[in-house]
Amino acid sequence: MAMxxxxxxxxxxxxxxxxxxxxxxxxxxxxxxxxxxxAKIGGFLHLYIGEEAVAVGTIPPLEPRDYIVTHYREHGxxxxxxxxxxxxxxxxxxxATGTSKGKGGSMxxxxxxxxxxGGYAIVGAMMPIATGLALASNYRDxxxxxxxxxxxxxxxxGEFHESFNLAALWNLPVLFLLENxxxxxxxxxxxxxxxxxMCHLADAFGIPSEMVDGMDVLAVREAAIRAINHVxxxxxxxxxxxxTYRFRGHSMADPVxxxxxEEEQEWKRRxxxxxxxxxxxxxRAASEENIAKIEHSVxxxxxxxxxxxxxxxxxxxxxxxxxxYRE
Amino acid sequence: MPELTYREAIRETLxxxxxxxxxxxxxxxxxxxxxGAYGVTQGLLAEFGEQRVxxxxxxxxVLVGAGIGAAMGGLRPIVELMTINFSLLASDQIVNAAAxxxxxxxxxxxxxxxxxxxxGGGNQLGAxxxxxxxxxxxxxxxxxxVSPSTPYDACGLLRSAVAEETPVMFVEHSLLYNFRGPVxxxxxxxxxxxxxxxxVGSDVTIVAHLRMVHVALQAAEELAEEGIEAEVVDLRSLxxxxxxxxxxxxxxxxxxxxxxxxWKTGGFGAEVVSxxxxxxxxxxxxxxxxxAGQEVPMPYNRDLEQxxxxxxxDVVAAVKSLV
Numbered sequence: 001m002a003m004x005x006x007x008x009x010x011x012x013x014x015x016x017x018x019x020x021x022x023x024x025x026x027x028x029x030x031x032x033x034x035x036x037x038x039a040k041i042g043g044f045l046h047l048y049i050g051e052e053a054v055a056v057g058t059i060p061p062l063e064p065r066d067y068i069v070t071h072y073r074e075h076g077x078x079x080x081x082x083x084x085x086x087x088x089x090x091x092x093x094x095x096a097t098g099t100s101k102g103k104g105g106s107m108x109x110x111x112x113x114x115x116x117x118g119g120y121a122i123v124g125a126m127m128p129i130a131t132g133l134a135l136a137s138n139y140r141d142x143x144x145x146x147x148x149x150x151x152x153x154x155x156x157x158g159e160f161h162e163s164f165n166l167a168a169l170w171n172l173p174v175l176f177l178l179e180n181x182x183x184x185x186x187x188x189x190x191x192x193x194x195x196x197x198m199c200h201l202a203d204a205f206g207i208p209s210e211m212v213d214g215m216d217v218l219a220v221r222e223a224a225i226r227a228i229n230h231v232x233x234x235x236x237x238x239x240x241x242x243x244t245y246r247f248r249g250h251s252m253a254d255p256v257x258x259x260x261x262e263e264e265q266e267w268k269r270r271x272x273x274x275x276x277x278x279x280x281x282x283x284r285a286a287s288e289e290n291i292a293k294i295e296h297s298v299x300x301x302x303x304x305x306x307x308x309x310x311x312x313x314x315x316x317x318x319x320x321x322x323x324x325y326r327e
Numbered sequence: 328m329p330e331l332t333y334r335e336a337i338r339e340t341l342x343x344x345x346x347x348x349x350x351x352x353x354x355x356x357x358x359x360x361x362x363g364a365y366g367v368t369q370g371l372l373a374e375f376g377e378q379r380v381x382x383x384x385x386x387x388x389v390l391v392g393a394g395i396g397a398a399m400g401g402l403r404p405i406v407e408l409m410t411i412n413f414s415l416l417a418s419d420q421i422v423n424a425a426a427x428x429x430x431x432x433x434x435x436x437x438x439x440x441x442x443x444x445x446x447g448g449g450n451q452l453g454a455x456x457x458x459x460x461x462x463x464x465x466x467x468x469x470x471x472x473v474s475p476s477t478p479y480d481a482c483g484l485l486r487s488a489v490a491e492e493t494p495v496m497f498v499e500h501s502l503l504y505n506f507r508g509p510v511x512x513x514x515x516x517x518x519x520x521x522x523x524x525x526x527v528g529s530d531v532t533i534v535a536h537l538r539m540v541h542v543a544l545q546a547a548e549e550l551a552e553e554g555i556e557a558e559v560v561d562l563r564s565l566x567x568x569x570x571x572x573x574x575x576x577x578x579x580x581x582x583x584x585x586x587x588x589x590w591k592t593g594g595f596g597a598e599v600v601s602x603x604x605x606x607x608x609x610x611x612x613x614x615x616x617x618x619a620g621q622e623v624p625m626p627y628n629r630d631l632e633q634x635x636x637x638x639x640x641d642v643v644a645a646v647k648s649l650v
Binding site: 098099101112121129132133134135136139146162165322323324325326 | 352392393395404428430433
């Protein structure tokens, strides 16, 4: 445990909000899994369960004007950013009320009004785009930063190196956030990456880096605030690596035959939602009643989101011909 | 009317765009200090400075991807990919990101990005540097693909591209840079998606784009000496494709030869033929003929290279097989 609540001088409402966001993500994903089983959701569904502390530790400290680009396991990022839960669920359902009118799907969530500039389903593809958004911010002297979220698989892509180089070369305000969950789809990092600690790759470009326990939301938050301050101060990019674990398979189609069951159990004992709840209670930052109230309100929000998504219309047939060109 | 080279016409239009709109900036490999691999951007760094004319590392994916991101962030980047062969290193960004952003975001995010690049062979650069891949990109909904054959069209199409909200592949040809032609002082544009009849004729329609327009025009002159009047249709835009102009011409001449520098199999010319078959079948007096590059990796040897790229004689022979 990196810091206690007291040491962080974190205010109780902030702590409770972090907890609420983590529970929201957890319950959203559990519900999405259930809806997938009932064929309400199609295609691929990549669940964020187990990694909640990373999104909730890094995204709330951003300013509303900042940009986020991310990968395809991004429901948690979208929820942490405050995209409407019901509209995310509706997008998963493929409905006209979804964040992309049902045309994007689970892997392509967008909300430009919140600076949420997309989930990208090609590994590494968000990294060049992040450098471009940061370039636009510098070009126009806007002071916005771009949080660029990617997984350990992206580190072996050429775009990782191209983007680190350009961001460092042009001093661009990008916070590169690696969610290292140990597996690129089903292949262990150990079998896919020749180097040791990935965060040291930043050294080659003169980019400062830090590794953080991605199962500890307060540790992540503290590191994220340091990183955000660095990037916003005009000192160029920062590379933050969060070590985490996904509790479910790569997607719903994955029975996770390649993973060691004991390893899974070990990580699950460090469940970020469970441990943070325990920490809140032990430090008396929250009462059992506070917790119960939060969990109840989350359940209501999820139930409402499912009802909304279910009741929403499918996009009209001619919707597929729209949004291809903007004249 | 003043005459400019193709290179100058593009450069002057870039200068105009930089002057007109602070959101416009250029980014590419060796476009600044070096002046551009083909000299198009010569002098622009000195005139506009490093903020507006950015030399990038040789890293095509981040070059295009950063252009996409910058466009999403409110700028209007004009990215130069030194040749279309190198676009393969950025093809994921072009096809999976730029072309789909508006759609996948449900209409929220536009990508007003121009990618200038160079197609074609003829410089003895070998197989990896001499391809015509614009037809690949023309297949992708969400992109626009233009390919000017003259200084006039280059200027007019680039102005239209600058005004676009969607990504445009602006495809140039290295053997056209010194081609000289009229470019009026008065402001004009060439709309994207409009083909142009470059030569009026009554006996056969020759459809071409980019440098092959000039090959077709030369063939037409040779044919005229033998009393065959060819109409030459310059596609100018591959996507959207102006099927009306193609078919109006074919309905008039009743014969068509489709010419392209690239490979025949799956080539863009097949799309043109398909359009003619769909719309002008009843008007045809002969099967549509195709002239295309040889189906080989481009050889280095000068004679072999020349033989691999369609020449006026190939077009003349194809026309004669129809009349």
